[in-house]
Amino acid sequence: MSEDHTYQPSNAFTRWLDERLPIMGIVDHMMGYPTPKNINYWWTFGGILSFCLVAQIVTGVILAMHYTPHVSMAFNSIEHIMRDVNYGHLLRYAHANGASMFFIAVYIHMFRGLYYGSYKAPREVLWILGVVIFLLMMAAGFMGYVLPWGQMSFWGATVITNLFSAIPYVGEAIRELLWGGFSVDNPTLNRFFSLHYLIPFIIAGVVILHIWALHVPGNNNPLGINVKDKQDTVPFHPYMTAKDGFALVLFLILFSYFVFFNPNAMGHPDNYIEANPLVTPAHIVPEWYYLPFYAILRAVPDKLGGVVAMFGAIAVLFVLPWLDTSKVRSARFRPMYRQFFFIFVACCMGLGYLGAMPAEGIYVIASRILTVYYFAHFLIILPVLGMVEKPKPLPESISKAVLDAHGGSASANTAAAPEKR
């Protein structure tokens, strides 16, 4: 697809530049990049995620100008940002809520991929890079949450770093290496700050690979069938830039609601108490976006087993392209998969709810059931479905499906036709 475009420098300067650094060609490729003309609003979250990453980097770099990574000053420097620094409270709330918005977007983006089968050939590498980004986001979010050095920061860091001590033989050594001491303390805070600053730039690098891997096979689409010819696509600019832009505005309205009217809704009040290594809060919970994985951790009544299950819940995503045996991508044509998809979404939400509840009685039993279902979805249901399910007939082409649905006549002049949804 990328071969469709050959960039012709239009003036003397761009010709001069192109011979030395062919960067304008990349810009040109991005603008003209052919996108399937039937992609819907679930496809706008890639652009929204790119925005989130930039927003986190900008607000984060500014916060770092006023923050002090030392156990005796970190908590107070956050209060200093909130009270003294001009617009400090706004920047901090934008960064904290920005993390939550980032995760809302990435979860939608990932469920989109699950629903429309975007992880299947030829997009396996694209999907795997996405899971790598997701893991890096979790690491960045975790370390960032430690920086304000509140009670939740401290005890969250303690519990998560202790996960590594479950690894046989080398676990304790790894934990000491992470702590730089014998408990979570100043060396830990210092290195977490350093890494929290670094990881978003690594994410930015992987996003470039992710988009590169996207531009080789091109976008998937709601029908899950391959693009056949030019009629099936529209150029990225202005079609997708406008659509992504509109979706971004809607997303920003929600973002602004949290930042301006309810900035602590997704946080935890205990994190406004300074860290105290001698007292664990009665009920420690991680940030909402880790809750499903936390529920899986607690569902297993064994230390190593819990840790293996938790990491396994993410690891299974890496091999998903090979677990799903169905050749049909989109759930639109997979009646059984479609139902299991929605059950799976409900299962993840249920795990999220249970992760926030105390680890007692009925909650533990429910977490166990849902944990088993979570893994069964990937390891049993998906491989079996591909063999037993009878998919609905696939449309001949994207163009034909679009025109049939809207009763229009075949027109080669897609650019002049108003976009229909």
Added chain:
Amino acid sequence: MAVTDTDEPTRRDFLYIATGSFTAIGGAFLVWPLIDQMNPDASALALASIEVDLSSIEVGQSMTVKWRGKPVFIRRRSAEEIEAARAVPLSDLIDPEARNDNLPEGSPANDQNRAPAGKEEWLIMVGICTHLGCVPKGQGMSDKKGDFGGWFCPCHGSHYDTAGRIRKGPAPQNLEVPVLTFLSDTKIKIG
């Protein structure tokens, strides 16, 4: 690899492999300082021991002190607590090892091996849950003490008995007994 028709390794093959190995070993030497700097530094290793005065603790009371950035639980146990701990058969324990740094590794986790010899009234342990490192409840008079009357970790529900041994829940080990010496009847040194 060098393109040759002979099966014999050539001089060039040798040089090629030798150079590669040399670079790999050199690289490993170079990486080590970059990793080892993360390990506990000299100031963290030089943590002193602490001395604690026990005279103010009545039977049935507890005290928490800070040692190496961690809480240490000191409890003056009642006769019933000691008895309850002694009545437990070793086969009921999740972790059969004493986890007492004053004893050889692998000593059985009977009550005598958990409390200091001849001072079984005193139970002194690092107050860190061996699951994922929370501080269990049970030091305060009104705290939940769990199903076995000792300590209870609310994080993921681990129950410890009156000898600080894990009895129920996800924690794999008994609470650790640190190295300690009685300087007098009412004074101890931890570490």
